Amino acid sequence: MRVLTASDRAVLVECADLDEAMRMHRAWADVPGVIERVPGARTVLVRFDPLVTSAAELARALVTTPPDGAAVEPEHEVIVPTRYDGEDLADTAALLGVSVDETARRHVEARWTVAFSGFAPGFGYLIGDDPLFDVPRRPSPRTRVPAGAVALAGRFSGVYPRESPGGWQLIGTTDAVMWDVHRDPPALLRPGVRVRFVVAARPVLTGAGSAVPGTADVPAAERRAGLTDARPHGATTPTPAVEVINPGLQLLVQDRGRAGLAALGVPASGAADRVALRDANRAVGNAPGAAVLEGVGPAAVRVHGAAVAVVTGAQCELTVIGVDGRMRGIRHGAPFALADGDELEVGAPTRGLRFTIGVRGGIRMPQELGSRSTDTLSGIGPAPLRVGDVLPVGSHAPGAVEPDPLPRELPGHVVDLDIALGPRADWFTPAASRLLREQEWTVTPRSDRVGIRLRGERPLERAIHAELPSEGAVDGAIQVPADGQPVVFGPDHPTTGGYPIIGALTDAARDVAGQLAPGARIRFQVVS
Numbered sequence: 231m232r233v234l235t236a237s238d239r240a241v242l243v244e245c246a247d248l249d250e251a252m253r254m255h256r257a258w259a260d261v262p263g264v265i266e267r268v269p270g271a272r273t274v275l276v277r278f279d280p281l282v283t284s285a286a287e288l289a290r291a292l293v294t295t296p297p298d299g300a301a302v303e304p305e306h307e308v309i310v311p312t313r314y315d316g317e318d319l320a321d322t323a324a325l326l327g328v329s330v331d332e333t334a335r336r337h338v339e340a341r342w343t344v345a346f347s348g349f350a351p352g353f354g355y356l357i358g359d360d361p362l363f364d365v366p367r368r369p370s371p372r373t374r375v376p377a378g379a380v381a382l383a384g385r386f387s388g389v390y391p392r393e394s395p396g397g398w399q400l401i402g403t404t405d406a407v408m409w410d411v412h413r414d415p416p417a418l419l420r421p422g423v424r425v426r427f428v429v430a431a432r433p434v435l436t437g438a439g440s441a442v443p444g445t446a447d448v449p450a451a452e453r454r455a456g457l458t459d460a461r462p463h464g465a466t467t468p469t470p471a472v473e474v475i476n477p478g479l480q481l482l483v484q485d486r487g488r489a490g491l492a493a494l495g496v497p498a499s500g501a502a503d504r505v506a507l508r509d510a511n512r513a514v515g516n517a518p519g520a521a522v523l524e525g526v527g528p529a530a531v532r533v534h535g536a537a538v539a540v541v542t543g544a545q546c547e548l549t550v551i552g553v554d555g556r557m558r559g560i561r562h563g564a565p566f567a568l569a570d571g572d573e574l575e576v577g578a579p580t581r582g583l584r585f586t587i588g589v590r591g592g593i594r595m596p597q598e599l600g601s602r603s604t605d606t607l608s609g610i611g612p613a614p615l616r617v618g619d620v621l622p623v624g625s626h627a628p629g630a631v632e633p634d635p636l637p638r639e640l641p642g643h644v645v646d647l648d649i650a651l652g653p654r655a656d657w658f659t660p661a662a663s664r665l666l667r668e669q670e671w672t673v674t675p676r677s678d679r680v681g682i683r684l685r686g687e688r689p690l691e692r693a694i695h696a697e698l699p700s701e702g703a704v705d706g707a708i709q710v711p712a713d714g715q716p717v718v719f720g721p722d723h724p725t726t727g728g729y730p731i732i733g734a735l736t737d738a739a740r741d742v743a744g745q746l747a748p749g750a751r752i753r754f755q756v757v758s
Contacts, residue, residue: 231243231244231245231246231254231292231293232456233292233293234653234654234748235285235650235651235652235653236275236556236652236702236704237650237706237707237709237734237736237737238650238655239277239278239736239737240275240276240277240278240279240596240654240704240734241276241278241285241288241292241294241653241706242274242275242291242294242653242701242702243273243275243276244272244273245274245275246272246708247270247272247522248272248345248357249484249629250297251269251270251271251272251273251274251300251346252345252346252421253298253416254274254292254295254298255267255269255274255386255493256296256298257295257296257297257298257354257408257555258274258276258292258294258295258313260273261288261292261295262283262291263278263283263288264276264277264278264288264289264380265277265278265279265489266489266490266492267495268348268492268493268702268725268726269346270346270348270464270492270699270700270701270702270726271345271346271384271385271621271699271700271701272699272704273384273699273701273749274318274702275492275701275703275704276288276291276503276679276703277334277548277704280406281696284501289467291425291752292495295526295621300599301407301753302431302546306423306424306706307361307423307424307426308418308423308424308425308426308521309426309428310380310389310403310404310425310426310427310428311405311406311428311429311430312335312337312387312402312403312404312405312427312428312429312430313402313403313404313429313430314330314333314377314385314401314402314429315402315403315540316336316381316399316400316401316402316403317400318344318368318378318381318399318400318401319333319334319400319401319402320746321381321399321580322399322401322681323514325365325366325367325399326362326363328362328559330719333401334401334402334429335388335531335623336360336362336363337363337401337402337427337428337551338427338428339360340358340360340363340427340697341358341359341424341515342357342358342361342387342424342426342427343356343358343388343422343423344356344420344421344422344423344424344425344427345357345421346493346727347417347419347422347494348423348492348495348610348702348724348725348726349388349418349491349493349495349700349724349725349726349727350390350391350392350394350495350497350724350725351391351409351411351416351417351608351610352368352391352408352409352416352417352418352419352425352495352497353387353388353389353391353408353497354386354388354417354421354423354425355386355388355494355726356386356387356419356425356635357385357386358385358387360504362566363382363385363387364384364385364752365382365383365384365386365399365553366383366384366399366630366632366697367383367398367399367697367728367729368397368398368399368660369712369713370397370536370711370712370713371396371397371653371711371729372395372396372397373395373676374393374394374395375390375394375396375398375400376390376391376393377390377391377392377393377396377456377468378390378403378404378405378406379396379399379400379402379403380400380402380404381396381398382398382399382401382426383397383398383399383700383728384697384699384700384728385701387427388402389406389408389419391408391608392408392409392609393681394607394608395439395681395724395725396521396562396623397544397711397728402428403723406418407432410717411598411599411610412756413712415497415641416720417494420555422725423697424478424687434551436631438698438733440663441706445719448715449652449735452466452619453748456594456595456596456612456621456622457518457580457595457612457615457620458619458620460663463539465646466486466599468620468622469490469535469570470531470533470534470535470536470537470589470591470622470623470625470727471534471535471620471621471622471623471656472523472532472533472587472589472593472620472623472701473531473532473533473534473538473618473619473620473621474615474616474617474618474619474620475530475573475617476488476529476530476617476723477525477527477529477532477614477615477616477617478525478526478527478528478576478649478699479525479526479527480525480526480614481523481524481525481529481614482523482524482537482603482604482606482612482614482615483521483522483524483593483595483602483603483604483611483612483615483621484499484500484501484502484507484521484522484523484524484586484602484603484604485500485501485507485519485522485601485602485603486500486501486502486504486518486519486601486603487499487501487511487535487601487603488500488506488599488600488601488603488605488610489671491599491726492725495608495725495726496599496608496610496725497603497607497608497721497722497723497724497725498721499523499601499603499604499605499611499706499721499722500526500585500601500603500721501522501603501611501744502526502584502679502720502721502744503584503741503744503745504740504741505584505638505741506524506542506584506585506586506741507522507524507542507586507588508743509538509540509542509563509586509635509638510542510543510586510587510588511588511592512629512636513540513563513564513588513625513631513632514539514565514588514589514590514631514632514633514637515536515538515590515592515627515628515630515631515632516588516592516593516627516628516629517628517629518629520588520591520592520624520627520725521590521592521594521595521602521603522586522587522589522592522593522623523583523586523587523589523593524536524543524584524586524694525584525587526583526584526585527544527546527576527577527578527585527641528576528577528578528728529575529576530573530574530575530576531573531574531587532571532572532574533568533569533570533572533573533574533589534571534620535572535663536567536568536569536570536618536625537567537568537570537589537591537623537724538565538566538568538589538590539566539574539587539588539589539590540558540565540587540588540633541563541576541585541586541587541588542562542563542576542585542586542588542635542644543582543584543585543586543745544579544581544582544584544585544640544745545562545579545580545581545582546562546576546577546578546579546580546585546645546672547559547572547576547577547578547580547680548560548561548562548574548575548576548577549575549577550566550568550572550573550574551572551575551576552569552571552572553569553570553571553572553612558573560712562635563635563636563638564634564635565590565631565632565633565639572677574587575642575651579690579747580675580745581640581641581642581643582745583744583745583746583747583754584641584744584745586738589623589628590623590627591623591624591625591626592623592624592627592630593621593622593623593624593728594621594622594623595611595612595622596612596748598610598611602714605722606631606678606679606680606722607680607685607722607723607724608722610661611629612710619689628686633704633721640729640745641742641745641746643749643750643751643752644670644750644751644752644753645750645751645752645753646752646753646754646755647739647742647743647752647753647754647755648734648735648736648738648739648755648756649708649733649734649735649736649739649754649755649757650733650734650736650756650757650758651663651679651732651733651756652733652734653697653730653731654730654731655732655733656694657692657694657698657730658690658691658693658710658730659692659693660733661690661691662690662691662693662714662732663732665686665688666690666708666716666732667688667753667754667755668753668755669685669686669687670686670687671684671716671751671753671754672684672685672749672751673746673747673748673749673750673751673752674748674753675748677746677748678722679718679720679721679722680719680720680722680723680724680745680751681709681717681718681719681720681723682714682717682718682743683717684715684716684717684718684752685715686715686716689712689714689715690714690715690732691717692710692714692715692730694730697728698728698729698730699728700726700727700728701727701728702725702726703719703723703725703726703727703731704719705719705720705721705723705732705735705736705740706718706719706731706735706736706737706739706740706743707719707723707731707733707734707735708731708733708734708735708754709729709730709731709732710729710730710732711729716732718735718743720743720744731755733754736757744754
């Protein structure tokens with residue numbers, strides 16, 4: 231086994247094959263300092279606590295741990311009715327050297343088993359017994375792949391649980407629900423489950439024979455649980471509460487996120503700027519993990535009942551408009567009182583990108599998988615907020631209000647970001663490794679919480695052009711698609727992927743990256 235650097239808080243362990251990766255993944259459950267393990271096709275990503283162990287100590291412990299020798303018993307069979315109508319079907323058949331009909335027939339006749347989960351909640355990597363199926367990913371991933379798309383990449387088949395970016399070859403569609411947080415377990419395709427694709431001609435069935443509801447996405451109405459639509463003369467508005475007047479470009483509920491579920495394909499999500507989250511909750515006396523509002527301005531909210539609030543993160547002009555129409559300016563980072571009916575206006579950012587609104591008592595949305603965070607990739611948590619939404623505020627805050635804001639320097643137009651090289655830096659030419667450090671990279675408007683897409687004058691050139699089997703990825707990973715233009719993974723990123731990762735932001739640099747606006751320029755600095 232090779233132990234490679236994945237970030238300043240993670241290593242990627244190369245195994246001989248899929249079977250060894252699965253066995254080692256189970257064997258490393260009790261290694262001291264290990265926080266999380268994410269299996270891949272031939273690797274296991276291991277995140278560790280640097281206060282408990284170092285990368286070198288962890289590497290020694292991992293390679294000397296004997297593999298788990300227990301046989302994995304196959305689970306029940308799941309039937310996935312499929313329409314072979316994918317937009318890449320003809321191209322995939324040509325790559326395989328067979329007809330479209332034979333591609334579909336052999337996909338149906340193959341016996342498939344879920345080897346591991348990843349990429350997104352409910353996405354299972356299926357390994358089959360037909361050697362025909364070994365196809366490359368698309369040169370550049372699509373920004374939108376529809377829910378229920380049946381796809382191929384490398385030796386694997388899979389079904390996209392919901393609309394998301396993706397680079398697999400699309401050969402069909404299904405109505406089967408891959409992921410449902412209200413189902414136990416939420417994932418239809420779990421490691422060890424046998425899968426049989428059939429040509430869709432009858433109601434969708436699970437392995438137990440019960441009918442599956444008709445959509446592969448989470449209904450918007452269900453994702454709005456806990457939200458009240460405020461009406462002009464409604465009498466049901468809870469107090470204290472925050473009402474959305476203008477959500478701006480994006481307004482989300484965020485907290486510390488859902489760490490530890492990446493092996494199920496669930497991103498950590500949480501605040502893109504964790505420092506802003508910490509400062510906001512500290513200022514109003516909340517527990518460190520209390521939920522806040524994270525947005526991109528300009529935006530506005532109204533309070534129902536008295537409240538204490540603060541705005542941290544991006545520098546913006548802040549104004550409170552009272553019910554009597556009087557206006558007063560607010561200092562960034564300092565807590566302030568709001569009376570019933572007061573409105574808070576957050577202007578366009580003058581420095582940074584995302585603002586954070588903390589309210590004493592915290593935003594009290596229902597939790598999903600232990601967090602109130604909105605995950606924009608997976609659709610877990612409350613839906614993005616819209617005009618008229620009313621969010622309840624808690625009544626308990628354990629700390630005192632902090633009157634003085636903590637000083638903080640936000641990124642300007644040119645930002646230096648610390649990175650650790652690896653785990654796939656050797657897949658790129660020496661010139662590309664130099665170019666990564668020496669060239670300025672520009673943040674493009676196509677960036678979001680899933681990934682910051684960069685554009686450089688010269689792309690990064692690969693030395694190895696083989697297909698990389700899917701493997702785990704950390705927050706802040708710098709993934710390089712075939713076009714050579716890097717993507718820096720954000721908090722809602724896919725938990726596994728098949729494009730090589732040349733490096734990763736340090737843990738501290740991730741919060742700076744959360745404030746990078748389109749047009750900002752980046753210089754990467756390699757640290758040990």
